[in-house]
Amino acid sequence: MAECNGGDYVGINEVTLPRLDRTNKVSLIPLIFLIFYEVSGGPFGVEDSVGAAGPFLALLGFVVFPLIWSVPEALITAEMSTMFPENAGYVVWVSTALGPYWGFQQGWMKWLSGVIDNALYPILFLDYLKSGIPAVASGIPRVAAVLVLTVVLTYMNYRGMTIVGWVAILLGVFSILPFIVMGFISIPKIQPSRWLVVDLHDVDWSLYLNTLFWNLNYWDSVSTLAGEVHNPKKNLPKALLYALIMVVLGYIFPLLAGTGAIPLQRDSWTDGYFSDIAKILGGVWLRWWIQAAAAMSNMGLFMAEMSCDSFQLLGMAERGMLPAFLAKRSRHGTPLIGILFSASGVLLLSWLSFQEIIAAENFLYCFGMILEFIAFIRIRIKYPAASRPYKVPLGTAGSILMCIPPTALICVVLALSSLKTFLVSMVAVIIGLVLQPCLKRVEKKKLLKFSTSSDLPDFDGVANNNTQPAESSAL
Incomplete structure (x- = not known):
């Protein structure tokens, strides 16, 4: 994924908006951490996979699921985002392939899914703190904490993408370090046989698949920031590759440590349980560090998701799909009205439970992904000669085959949804x-x-006039 051809765009030119200075563009390292936070933010929230299916299936899921889902989604995002380096992202992909009506439906479902997703992070933030600060477990203190957190992080999004990107780096490093420490501490206590525990008769398949799906999707979200990225034709594919490696390792190592070093109590494996594991393995200091890392991680997740959601609204408004006032930028270059819309949605949805939010956002996200897969294949067929700054090294038949496993997975996730x-x-x-x-x-x-x-x-106009053969890139 990391390699791109050096040719110029044919039909899709990198646009520097007059209101933004190049210094405000997001560079490679901040972009990696923004993608990391759009998708993961660390192992916080993966605990339910062990509670739902046991250690073996949880570990197997985080090895196999990225191959079935994350890799195809990241590859498609790399190709399409470098063809369409603008903030409407996947909305433009679907509009180009299927028309503006379905492009709007894509934008609606993915924006709503993103806002629902963002409502999770204040909940996870407080779930990790409630064992140390019981007052935030319920009632007025919890509501007040959600409100304050939303306002503060919304303001940071308002201040600009450069701030969001570099804050994501700092938060990412701080969030990953305690799990590295926990992994080293756990080594003398690990019993590999604990990793193999499985009971196929006692698996909550819906919770298991929803947890895997939620923790390993949203690779396409970065497409709605493509217009804010410096040199997207090179930096987007590289950032997606490095972020993919970070995400997968960031899940597997903590699960290996937690399931291998302590006796299994499946009922205890719910969101927030890694802080209890840290106390068992390292003491109170490590638990506090994990809790602080969880808080920082959720801040990063919130900011990255809000950036994508608000810039998507801005991009749709610039394409004439939404009223022009949504294209208004603040003096920091950020989508002022889009940020306010996204923050309002988060506050309205923050009363839902963790499992309800995951199920609802996954359902909407699945519909959006089906449209993306169709758009990817149709654009390959419709514009075979268009230059692709990065191209998935598969022909049309190979691209169709690549999309079959994740589409089948989508059908399973939808079928297991509650009424x-x-x-x-x-x-x-x-x-x-x-x-x-x-x-x-x-x-x-x-x-x-x-x-x-x-x-x-x-x-459409430029691609139809282009007669140059399509270029390809190797992985």
Whole structure:
């Protein structure tokens, strides 16, 4: 994934928006950590996989699942984001392949899924702190803590992508270190036989798959920041590769230490349990460090997700899919109205439980990913001669085959959803189906201003005139 061809864009030119100075563009290292936080942020939240299926299936899942899901999604994101280096990201992919109506549906489902996802992080933040600070477990202190955390992190997003990127690096290093320490401490106590414990008759498959899916998806989120990345045709593929390695290792090593060094108590393996494992292995000081790392990690997750969600709204507004006021930037170059919309959604959804949020966001995310897979294949067929700064080294047939396993996985995740999750998610989907025609009518009646940025390229027009053969890149 790390290699890109050196050719220029054909039809998709890297656009430097006049309101942003190049120094505000995100460079490679901050981008790696932003992707790390968009997807993972560390092993916080993986505990339910052990509680649902036991050590062996949990470890196996975090080895196999990235090959089935994460690698294909990251490869598709690398190719498509370098073809379309603008903030609408996957919305433009689907619009180009299937038309603006379905592009809007993609944007609606993925934005809503992202906002639901972001509502998790204040909950996880407080779940890790409640053993040390019981007051934040419930009631008014918990509500106040969620509100304060949301306001502070929203303000950091408002201050600009450069700040968000470098804060992500600091938070990432701080969040990873205690698990490295815990891993070394656990070595004398590890009994490998504990890793092999499995009981196929006692597996909560829905919780198991939802936990794996939630912890290993959202690789495509970085596409909504492509317009803010310095030299995206080189930096995006490299950042996705390095982030993928960080994410997988960041899950497997703590699970090896936690399941191998202490006797198994499956009922205890719920979100926040790594802090208890740290106390057992290293003492109170390590537990406090893990809890502090969890708090910092959730701050990074929140900021990265809010950046993607708000810039997606900005990108859709620049494409004329949403009212023009959503394209307004602050003096720091950030999408002011988009940030406020995303923060409001987080506050409205933060009352849901951890499992409810995961199930709902996974359901909506699955619909969006199906559209992305279709768009990826259709653009390969529709524009075979378009230059691809990075290209997945597979032909059309190989690309179709690559998409089959993750599509099958999506079907399994959807089939295992509860009736409540299905009904709530379908209501959200129906709202999107109706919302787009309503917005077009609002535009026609001139009740709100809609406009398309003149800086954005017309891919269809240029690609159809391009007769150069498509270029490929090796892994």
